[in-house]
Amino acid sequence: MDAVRDRYPEHFRRFGPQRLPMIVVASAMLALLLYGMEVLGFFDGKLLSGMGRLVEIAGLMMPPDPGSWAHARAYGMALIETVAIALLGTLSAAILALPVGLLAARNVTAQRIVRFLARRSLDTIRSVDILIWALIWINVVGLGPFAGALAIMTSDIGSFGKLFSEAIEAADRKPVEGIASAGGSHFMGIRFGILPEVFPVLASQVLYYFESNTRSATIIGIVGAGGIGLHLAEAIRTLELQQTSFIILMILVTVAAIDLVSSQLRFAMIGRRAGPGK
Amino acid sequence: MAAYDASVRSRRWHTLLMVACVAAAMLLASISAEVSPVKFLENIHRFPSYIIRLFYLENGQPVWTDFGEWFWGLGRWLRLLSETLLMAYVGTLLGALAASCLAFLGAANVAPARWVRLVVRRFCELCRTVPELVFALLFVIAFGLGPMAGVLAVAIHTLGALGKLFAEVVENIDMKPVEGVSSTGAAWHVAMRFGALPQVMSNFVSYALLRFEINVRGAAVMGFVGAGGIGQDLIEAIRKFYYSDVSAILVMILLTVAVIDSLTSLLRHRLIGLEGKN
Numbered sequence: 001m002d003a004v005r006d007r008y009p010e011h012f013r014r015f016g017p018q019r020l021p022m023i024v025v026a027s028a029m030l031a032l033l034l035y036g037m038e039v040l041g042f043f044d045g046k047l048l049s050g051m052g053r054l055v056e057i058a059g060l061m062m063p064p065d066p067g068s069w070a071h072a073r074a075y076g077m078a079l080i081e082t083v084a085i086a087l088l089g090t091l092s093a094a095i096l097a098l099p100v101g102l103l104a105a106r107n108v109t110a111q112r113i114v115r116f117l118a119r120r121s122l123d124t125i126r127s128v129d130i131l132i133w134a135l136i137w138i139n140v141v142g143l144g145p146f147a148g149a150l151a152i153m154t155s156d157i158g159s160f161g162k163l164f165s166e167a168i169e170a171a172d173r174k175p176v177e178g179i180a181s182a183g184g185s186h187f188m189g190i191r192f193g194i195l196p197e198v199f200p201v202l203a204s205q206v207l208y209y210f211e212s213n214t215r216s217a218t219i220i221g222i223v224g225a226g227g228i229g230l231h232l233a234e235a236i237r238t239l240e241l242q243q244t245s246f247i248i249l250m251i252l253v254t255v256a257a258i259d260l261v262s263s264q265l266r267f268a269m270i271g272r273r274a275g276p277g278k
Numbered sequence: 279m280a281a282y283d284a285s286v287r288s289r290r291w292h293t294l295l296m297v298a299c300v301a302a303a304m305l306l307a308s309i310s311a312e313v314s315p316v317k318f319l320e321n322i323h324r325f326p327s328y329i330i331r332l333f334y335l336e337n338g339q340p341v342w343t344d345f346g347e348w349f350w351g352l353g354r355w356l357r358l359l360s361e362t363l364l365m366a367y368v369g370t371l372l373g374a375l376a377a378s379c380l381a382f383l384g385a386a387n388v389a390p391a392r393w394v395r396l397v398v399r400r401f402c403e404l405c406r407t408v409p410e411l412v413f414a415l416l417f418v419i420a421f422g423l424g425p426m427a428g429v430l431a432v433a434i435h436t437l438g439a440l441g442k443l444f445a446e447v448v449e450n451i452d453m454k455p456v457e458g459v460s461s462t463g464a465a466w467h468v469a470m471r472f473g474a475l476p477q478v479m480s481n482f483v484s485y486a487l488l489r490f491e492i493n494v495r496g497a498a499v500m501g502f503v504g505a506g507g508i509g510q511d512l513i514e515a516i517r518k519f520y521y522s523d524v525s526a527i528l529v530m531i532l533l534t535v536a537v538i539d540s541l542t543s544l545l546r547h548r549l550i551g552l553e554g555k556n
Contacts, residue, residue, distance in 0.1 A: 036368040040425040050421035084310035131499045135516045140324045145311040219409045236415045
């Protein structure tokens with residue numbers, strides 16, 4: 001062992017010069033973490049008492065119970081509304097995002113300035129959170145599920161536009177060239193050369209987003225844009241904890257069911273190998 | 279030719295049937311989501327006018343004529359913005375550290391026991407499926423109003439999302455180094471540290487950086503439910519119709535998100551480059 005140690009001293013040093021940058025970065029990150037926890041109030045003793053209360057709250061949430069039959073019915077209706085919001089927002093976003101995605105794709109739009117503008121506006125739309133869109137639409141069409149559907153639509157146009165344009169750019173060039181060589185116009189090249197090829201990919205992305213939008217739709221109710229979120233926020237704020245856990249359970253079951261259905265549909269469409277967002 | 283016509287006709291029928299199904303689903307959803315085209319058309323002009331109104335000051339001048347007036351609360355907003363960033367940082371790091379421990383327990387190839395793996399998987403699923411804001415609402419009750427509730431909500435959600443991704447990374451490693459370390463009689467945690475961790479480290483960091491981008495956006499709306507950060511001022515400005523404040527805060531959030539996105543993507547590309555060199 002000592003002979004090996006003598007021959008390769010660099011492998012036996014605990015903190016060689018090679019590891020120095022790693023150590024500096026790690027300790028800087030740790031220092032920032034501790035500083036952040038200090039600033040955000042982790043060390044005021046609130047953490048421990050809060051943990052105690054959290055355990056208490058978790059105990060009070062058991063067993064899940066809607067309280068009364070009327071409550072359960074109202075939650076069920078709100079959940080259907082939530083799914084409706086997600087479906088409507090996702091589908092209308094997909095329809096509106098297709099032309100924008102074409103404008104932002106390199107192999108469709110030759111003008112660099114159009115492409116640049118399309119991409120920047122998509123980026124801006126995506127950077128604004130769905131809850132902020134919900135608040136803006138509430139100002140336009142009033143409180144209610146309609147504002148929620150519009151918020152999901154707006155925020156998804158940003159995501160779909162980007163994903164669609166990437167899928168379109170990844171499409172094979174040969175069908176388009178074939179159509180061009182047969183005398184087809186640019187529009188025909190898009191319609192018969194690109195769209196048939198990318199459609200399954202786009203549809204699978206839409207299905208994938210439908211599931212994640214159901215999750216988003218459960219929270220936009222917190223700001224008043226319809227769906228189950230309103231009931232959930234109310235139940236939490238009035239400390240009806242058994243109802244809270246009942247609603248959360250309902251959401252989990254619904255999301256799981258939609259996940260199952262949408263992934264079955266996706267696999268049927270594109271085969272088992274392709275994952276989400278690829 | 280007749281066979282060709284028949285096949286085209288059957289495909290047409292399929293497409294038509296699918297379109298009809300989607301249209302029916304959208305119709306049902308619009309009834310449930312209280313969509314009214316009349317209300318939409320009556321109010322749609324308010325959307326652009328609301329957006330334009332955001333860029334006018336109280337005195338009727340466009341915002342860019344008087345930057346001092348537009349960003350009157352710059353000091354306060356910068357402080358809240360840095361609090362938001364700190365929340366995202368602490369939440370991401372705590373969540374990622376916990377997730378990187380859980381990942382080894384939840385990966386099919388290295389998990390110490392089957393039941394451990396199942397428990398870890400279900401736990402991550404629960405953390406991921408319940409929306410961040412719902413956790414924030416619950417934590418606000420337990421820990422009081424303030425950024426700590428937001429940080430913990432971000433951390434829990436990050437734990438769920440990264441736990442799944444990290445476990446998948448661990449499942450894809452080369453098992454030979456792990457077997458080599460185990461064959462020397464090393465304990466499980468030593469085998470993980472020297473056999474598995476070096477293989478997954480760069481992927482872990484890359485996923486954690488991606489998550490950080492998402493969490494900056496998430497932390498920005500935590501204030502909507504009183505869980506700290508810039509969201510508190512934003513929702514107040516939107517609800518009280520302080521138009522120019524809304525645009526000022528939104529511009530600041532968008533700029534911050536853009537800067538963070540480009541910084542993390544720079545870091546991730548350098549990380550991938552480092553991996554290629556070794």
